[in-house]
Structures are given as structure tokens and as C-alpha cells.
Amino acid sequence: MDNLHPLETKVLLALSEQPDSAPTLDHLTESTGLEPSQLSMAVEWLLAKSLIAVHAESVVRLASLTPTGDGYFEKYSPIERVLSAAREAGQTGKRLTIQDIQAKEGLEPSDVSKAVGNLKKEGAVLIVQGGCIESTGRTSPTAEAMRALLQELRNGQRELHTFAEPLRNVLQQHAVKRGNTREPFRIDERVTRSYVLTSAGQDAARRLSRDGVAEEVSQLTPELLKEGAWRNKRFRKYTISLRAPRIAAGKRHPYREFLDLVKLKLVSMGFQEMRGTLVETEFWNMDALFMPQFHPARDIHDVYFVKEPTHARAIPEPYLTRVTQVHEKGTGAASTGWGYAFDADRAKRLVLRSQGTAVSARTLAGGASVPGKYFSIARCFRYDQVDATHATDFFQVEGIVLGADINFRTLLGLLNLFAREVAQAKEVKFLPAYFPFTEPSVEMHVRHPQLGWMELGGAGLFRPEVTTPLGVSVPVIAWGLGLDRMAMVALGIHDIRDLFSADLDFIRTMRGSF
Template identity: 75%
Template sequence: MDISALIDSLHPLEVKVLTAFGTRPPGTVLDSEQLAAAAELEPSQLSMAIEWLLAKSLIAVHAETVTPIVSLTKVGEQYVAAGAPIERVLAAAREASGTGKRLTIPDLQAHDGLDPSDVSKAIGRLKKEGAVLIVQGGCIESTGRPSQTVEALRTLLRQVRESSRELQSFPEAHRQVIEDNAVKRGNAQEPFRVDERVARSFTLSSAGAGAAEQLLKQGVAEEVSQLSPELLKDGSWRQKRFRKYTISLRAPRVGIGRKHPYREFLDTVKTKLMSMGFQEMRGSLVETEFWNMDALFMPQFHPARDIHDVYFVKQPTHATKITEPFLTRVAQAHQDGGKTGSTGWNYAFNTERAKRLVLRSQGTAVSARTLASAPAVPGKYFSIARCFRYDQVDATHATDFFQVEGIVLGEDINFRTLLGLLNLFAREVAQAKDVKFLPAYFPFTEPSVEMHVRHPRLGWMELGGAGLFRPEVTLPLGVGVPVIAWGLGLDRMAMVALGIHDIRQLFTDDLDLVRTMRGIF
């Protein structure tokens, strides 16, 4: 080891610690307090210097002792002033027994604002010690016997309040009371806190001994970090020690601003679709069941309308009205098919149910409203819709998510057109290399298909469904040409495009993850 180069790399605080050892006989062992006094350093400065020297293997830990120290929490301070709950419960029981009054648990809970959990814990301990009894009617009576816990707590609170003490300095019975009433994970409302005080002693390593010896021989010049005009004028720079700079170290990373990768992904999807000639559709997050489900030929007894699948709005619960003639036409399509050529679902359509307000559960609701607004034919429309469904959150599911919803209208539109568009989206937007289509069923499309892509880590996963809108959907809304529609999960597409394996990472506030997440395209 090059001692000279090593000494040149030392920080002034490290030099002080090594010098403090070097002025003592070889093999000297010093604890933290002795080192701080010898090196004339503050505890924080000494701590930094020791960690640096340990990392450089110039000093070594000779011994380490861990001492549990007992102190009072804020709850303990309150107990000193007002008495511990167990003491107050016992006092109330003795007072009631002395006056012949009935004392119940609700009486205790209302007494001086005692917490129910504290009352329950106190009664359990006092009953175990034989200080109280639970008699007929759930009343509490004092037996007149003393409580060892009450006496110990009263003594301990007074002693620890005067000064923090080592746990081992207490008798064994008192130590048990402290541990039973000390702050633990999941229970911070306790009077005592037991902290571990770590005391270490240090000695020089062989390399450290050599560095300390060299420092004493050559002396320690005052270190400066900047060459000033004054030092140059009088030549005093020759007697100074200049801090060395290691240019091989990596420069600190600068956290520059950037868009959240998922926000950037959504913007890119929108740009791509608009460049393909699609017009954007917009809709409200709160929707009626009519536009969210009824207009899509989903019967009112469909399981997707259950409270475990869709979020209902608490206030107001219903819209005031549904636009005509769409309400009447859709109701007829459900009941007997109306003028669609279908037999419908054969049930009595409930118009009040159709007015029920829900959080939009599918982007297709935006498409239904667009079809009812006299869209251009031929026409192409898309929407990036935030949707909400009750679901178990895991790596590929969330309770709120984005869908890219789209429709294409035209006389020559067919199923092959749909498959071509879906394949284009999977490869251009999700950057998927493997795509497959599987037959599916949806109440509002026929034929229907599901698109799956292969995630590099999670394997095959569904991106969403698509199909040709049924006449029961398009005709009541005033559209007489074929319409293809799709609703694809943008969150899952983003997982493939951004190279992440957990859908929750799309909404993370972990800045390191956001900064290191790969770009989009």
C-alpha cells in the first residue's frame, strides 16, 4: 500500500483520529468518548471519521456492547401526571365497592376518557392478579387485594421520569413490567421506550498504524481547499496541505425534469391515433347505466351491473332524464328487439334503473354517446378513457385504469378491417412482438374477439376485446352502417412498451424508478 498516497487522500477529520491514536502506545484501545476528547471532535464529526476509516480498513472495532436504555414516552409522561389506566381502573373499582355502587365496563370507558383497549387490558391484568372480580351483570368489584403491576408501574414511572436508566439496573420483576408496557411495532401507545445504546471501542489496524506513524513523522500541515491570491503573494502555500480530488469518481447525478413515462406514453398513443386520421371522443367519468350498459345492449340483469363489479355514485344516485328518442328505442330493443330484427332479451325494461349513476366502467360508453350524436360516415373515432371497476389489485389488475376505445364506421367495414387495426395497435403502440386473437363473447358485438400479447416476463396477457357492433346497438342510436369497435387496456400495453412487470409501477411516486424507467419508442 502506498502510504503517502493514502495519507494524501485522508480528510482532516480522519487525520485527527489517526493522530490521536498515533500519540499513544501501539495496540491502544479507545472508546468513542475517549476518541472524541483526544481528537477534539464533536460526536457527529467523530462518527463520520470513524465510518470513513473503517471503510478504508485503517481502524478496526475492538469490542461492541449493546445496552438497553429505558425512557418515558409522551404517554408515560401523561401516566405520571394522571395515573396509569390500570391504576385508575383499580381506584374506580375500590371506590365503587366502598360506596356500594355498581361499576360496569361502559362506566369505566366513560371515566376520565379511558380508551376501551386500555380498560380491557387493565381489567384482564387486575383479574389475573386477583385484585378485581367480574360479578353478575358484568359488574366489576374490588377484592381488596393489592396489584403488583400497579405498585410496580407507579414506582417505575417515577424512577424513569427522573432519569433514563439501563434496563438491567432494575429488578427482574420490574424488568418484566417494563417490557410488557414498552413501545412495540404496531403498539406505540405505551409508557416506556427501550432503546439500544451501542458502545464501541476501536484500535488501529496494521495499515492504520503505519499511516499514523507517517503522519507523526512528517507533521500535519494545515489543509486548504482553495488557492487564494494571499497564499500566492507571501508564498505560504508551500507550508499548506491541499485537499486531493479524485477525478475518477463519478459525477453526482443531476435529477433533471421529465414527463412521467406513463404520461408520455398516453400522449404518444394520442398523437399516433390522430396521425392515422382518428378524431378524439370525450366523455364524463360519471355516467348513467343507460350509456354505460343499456345502450350497449347489456341486459339489466347482467352480472356486470352487480355492486361487486361497478362503482355506484352515492349522491346524487340518479340522473334527471335520458335523452329521447334513444331511451325509448333502447328499451324496445331490450324488451322485444324493436325495429332491429332481434327478439331482444324479453324482460320489462326499467327506465329508473337506466338513470342510475355509476363510475364509467368501460370506454365503450363514450362510443355509444358518439354513435348517438350523428357521427360522420365514413368516420374514425378514438378515446383515451379512464375507467373504474371493482377488482383485486395485483401485477396486472387495478381498480382504475385507462382504455383506448375506438370505433370505425363505413359501408365497407368488416371483421378483417378490425383484425388489421388491432394488429397495428399491438405492434406500434404496445411494441409487442407476439400477438394472437381468440374468440370471445360480448353482449354488444358479434363476432367478437380478444387480443392477447406476450409480455417478456409475465407471458401472454389479454389487452382487451373488440368486435362488430350488433344492430341492437347501432340502429337504436341512429346508425345504419357497419361499425367496428375495440376497447384495449392501455395500462397493460404500457407495461409491454415500458418494460415493467407490475401495473402499479405506472402510478408510482418512486422518483428513482421514474427516472430510470426506459423511454417509450
């Protein structure tokens, strides 16, 4: 009883004001002033609460125009058009067959023959020799009635019983029946119900009129607050079990959220961010990393080359000379070198950065701090066929650690820290590995709760052939973490391309548990 909707209150009060009549919906529309849709809603609710009951039901037959009828109103009914054509032919002396009428008026044969049949029966036309139609000059009551009905029903539907009998007969003859839908009129039955208050309804209405309508409101408004009028209001209770309407939040991309977390972890471990360029020279991308120019991984199939310009103008000195010498003879780095003729032109060749280590090389040459820790989250490009495990470009999380205390054991210690901080892994395995620019090299495997043993990253001590030419005299750890698989598990996706999805709904719904 508490939660009567304002619409329900209105209907209850309207019914109680006319205790002796049983109003229909039409009556109630007038007395409540509600929209028909609101009214029928309120009546449904009140019936469901047994506050009102159906008093009586009556069936009313309603006549209305069909789309065919609308067409007749626009262009006249076939019977009128046939009659008019016959009259016109009579005046001009032309002979007129049924086929002529069909062709001239563009009417259906069945409509024409039905019209002719009616007109003949009423004596308005004659059918003479050769199947020609002649007007008798008499009027057709059917045609007249048809015109009146089209005119009348054009304004809306009307109860069938209010039409005079001749009209009613024509109407019923030309109403849509089963099997013949191309008729101008239709007759529908409408059930009209009248309603009365139940005794509970009467009680409710009495209480309402006695207590005054503590008007129920759905929305608290500034006006209600300003005037204090909310004190006399009842706030309608909501059905709060309904599903909330969907909204879109402004939010970070879940993969970026993951990378942000990695970034935060690295900074909190004392790493400084470094940045590089998407386009690099082979020099920084590979030569400076002591990858010989004949190295298989430098083949055309692993790197994207830039079309224009093809080469950088120059490689800064003294790095070009030093790197050339270390490749050729190991000069300065206590190494034998690779023993081949270094191609300085090749060093200038522009490529799309294929490894984040290029950024590390530039940082070392730029005068890195000792001790120093650096990281970059760099977009890299590999000449790979794009599939579920290879994206055209991807993020590499890489970095370096410089320090007099750096050796193989501190390298393992750092990797342990990564395993714990970045992957929350308790179990770690170190395996011998190969990278062209580190020696010794390590692959770190961790036990992931869902994936089991997985490779988390690779690392090693930069070869002196890398560090010495760049002017660094302390040992340097180079490390890289392969986090994409971890991110994919956290995001519940199985295709690396989905990390770069272009589907807004997918991105909106994706959520990560990091």
C-alpha cells in the first residue's frame, strides 16, 4: 500500500469519485487526464494488486479503412470509376468493353467484373452486344454508399452499429474477410471493460482522500529541496533488482595498465627510463652490440629495412671507428674480433628497431651513470609472418645495469628479483642461453600459476666488445623480459594481436587481473 505509483493514485481517486458508475478506459482517460498508455499501465498494476476489478466486458465492432480503402479514397472506388467510364463513353458514343476499362483505368480484372456485376444488378449499366457496357443514366446506390463510407471512415474508426442499415450492409459486404484481403474496409472487435474498486481499493481510496495525497515523486528535484516540499512527498520505491543500464567509463587500456605496473615496479627497483627511436641504424641496432655483419640473425629475413632514406648520414665518432676495430680485430677489448672487413656503409643502413637493446647501446654511449640501472619499454619490429603469436610490432621490456659489483652471481640475483617482483614467482630456474651480445648468457624460467614453467626473460653480461668501444669500463648486465604471455594470461586472451585490438566493445569489456 505504501508504494502506490502516482499514476495508480490518480486512477484510484478517479474511480472513488464516481462510486456508482463503472467507468471504461475511455471514461477514465477523460476523468484522470492521463495518456492512454499511462492509464492502461496503471490499470494493469491496480488489477495486479487487486485494488480494482473488472465490472463488465462488452464487445464493440469498429469499422475502419484498410490501405486499399485509403487508395479508393484517393483514386475513387472501382465501382465509381467503372460507372464514370461508362457514362463518359455514352456521351462520346464510344463502345466500351470490360477489357477497355481494365486497360484504361489500370484496374484488376476481378475488381472490374465485381463492379460491373453490382452496377448491372442495380440497373446502372447494361451489357449489350459484343460485351460492351452502356450507361443507363441511373445512379448506383452502392457507389453512393461507398463514397459516403470512404469519406466518413477517412476521419478514423467508428462503431459499426452507429451506421444506418444500407451503409452498414455495403460496409460489411466490402469488409476484409478471410481469403479476400483486398477490400476497402475492415471490422475489428474491441473488448471494452469497465472497472470498479474492490473493497481493498475502496479502503485505499478512503485513506488517500483522508490523508491527502502524499504525492509520490520519482525524482528529487532542486525545486523540492528549495521549497522544502519534499517533506510532503513520498518517494516511489524502485525495483532495484533490475539490471543497471550500461555506461562506458573512461579508462586505461588493460594492456597499458599492465605495462604501467611493470614500469612502476622497475622504477621502484631503482631503474631509470630510457627512450629511443623507431627507426635505427644497423650500427646501433646490431653493430654496436657486436653482432657480426655476416651474422645469420642479420639476414634480410629478420629485419625491416627503411626505403627512403636508406642510410643515415653519419655514425658518430669515436664509436664508428672503435666498433669497426673491435669487429675486425678485437682492438681495445682484449678480443680476437670477428676477423672480417667491417662495412661502414652497412652500419649506416636504416632499419626498424628490431630489439630494445639498441636503446641500451645508445644509453651506454651517451654516458650512463655508474652505478646505474636503466629500462625501456620499446616498440620493436620483426620480419615475421603475423599470426596468433607474432604481432607486426610489439613491446620489449629491456634494460641494463652498470656497476663495479656486477658479475654472474649478481646477474642471477637481479633475475631473482625480477621473478619475484614482476612475475610474483617463487620458483626460478636458470638455463644457459645464447645472445650475440652477452657472455655468459642466461635464460630465466619461472613457475607460473597457470602456465607452469615459462621463460620470463633472458639476460647476460654484455661482452667487453660491446661495452669497451662505447666507453664503459665496468661490467654491464643486459636483461630483457618477455611479458606478453603473462599479460595475455592476465587479460584472458589467446591471440597476441588482441593486445592491439581495434574492437571498442572488446576493449571496453576486457579486464585484467594483475
